Amino acid sequence: MxxxxxxxxxxxxxxxxxxxxxxxxxxxxxxxxxxxxxxxxxxxxxxxxxxxxxxxxxxxxxxxxxxxxxxxxxxxxxxxxxxxxxxxxxxxxxxxxxxxxxxxxxxxxxxxxxxxxxxxxxxxxxxxxxxxxxxxxxQVTNPSEDFVVERLKQIKSISGVEAVTEKTDTNRLLNKNGGYTACVYFSSKKVKQDYVYGNTIAEKGTEGGGAIEVFASAKDAKKRESYLASFDGNGMMDSGSHIVLGTVLIRTSSQLTATQQKNLTEQISNKFTELQ
Incomplete structure (x- = not known):
């Protein structure tokens, strides 16, 4: 059960x-x-x-x-x-x-x-x-002399370029401590070359068109730029326009108008920073 x-x-x-x-x-x-x-x-x-x-x-x-x-x-x-x-x-x-x-x-x-x-x-x-x-x-940090020459030749308003050597460098700054590692002068089609003293582009210097001074550091480039600025507006001592791009000092002739200086500086800056 x-x-x-x-x-x-x-x-x-x-x-x-x-x-x-x-x-x-x-x-x-x-x-x-x-x-x-x-x-x-x-x-x-x-x-x-x-x-x-x-x-x-x-x-x-x-x-x-x-x-x-x-x-x-x-x-x-x-x-x-x-x-x-x-x-x-x-x-x-x-x-x-x-x-x-x-x-x-x-x-x-x-x-x-x-x-x-x-x-x-x-x-x-x-x-x-x-x-x-x-x-x-x-590209603009201590570029080679060849780079500077090559890029300047690509600018239509520049008629010629010449790099200085230690013998032809009137500033005596090439390869010196704090000085530039390269200096390339160029002539501008907008400057009347007959009115500028000198037989060569280097002898005519910045007045013939401008110059590119290359430094090892931005500090050295800015120091040089400050020195040139002390002559701004000083008549015959006026060194023209000058700006620092990287470690490169871009200078243009005092024979150019302010607008021409600005345009040329921009052309150089653009060409130097152009990635080709």
């Missing part, structure tokens, strides 16, 4: 266990597993979407971290700003919550794959501008 009572009880218990297991599986386990799978899938898609942006960010950051100085400081400032903006814009991969509803909510939030194409293009442009500016500064 007891056995007959025990068997139904066992059957009922088994039914309860099976029913409970089914309820737990379909109401909790299966939805949770599906939520986890969907979340992981969304995370993988987000990581894949973030990859091109991460690469662009890393590439620009490596240029910034190189500490190489650009000719135009604004390119570095812009690059840093664009890098910061990109990091803020990137959708971050979240930690997976524990509760099923929270997992589904997190999945929904990251399911819309962001389009970073414009941001990546902006980063690429900022990097190109920064890299080019770095190259430009290197």
């Amino acid at each position: 007891k056995k007959k009572k025990i068997i139904p009880a066992i059957i009922i218990l088994l039914i309860v266990i099976v029913a409970g297991s089914c309820f737990w599986y379909f109401q909790y386990k299966k939805p949770h597993d599906e939520a986890v799978a969907n979340f992981n899938k969304a995370v993988s898609a987000l990581k894949e979407s973030n990859k091109p942006l991460d690469e662009a960010v890393s590439s620009l950051k490596s240029v910034i971290d190189s500490k190489e100085e650009p000719l135009d400081p604004a390119t570095l400032t812009t690059a840093k700003g664009k890098l910061s903006d990109a990091k803020k814009t990137e959708m971050k991969v979240p930690e997976m919550p524990k509760k099923t509803n929270d997992i589904n909510a997190a999945t929904k939030k990251i399911s819309t794959i962001p389009d970073y194409s414009n941001i990546i293009a902006t980063l690429s442009e900022a990097q190109t501008n920064l890299e080019n500016s770095i190259k430009q500064l290197k």
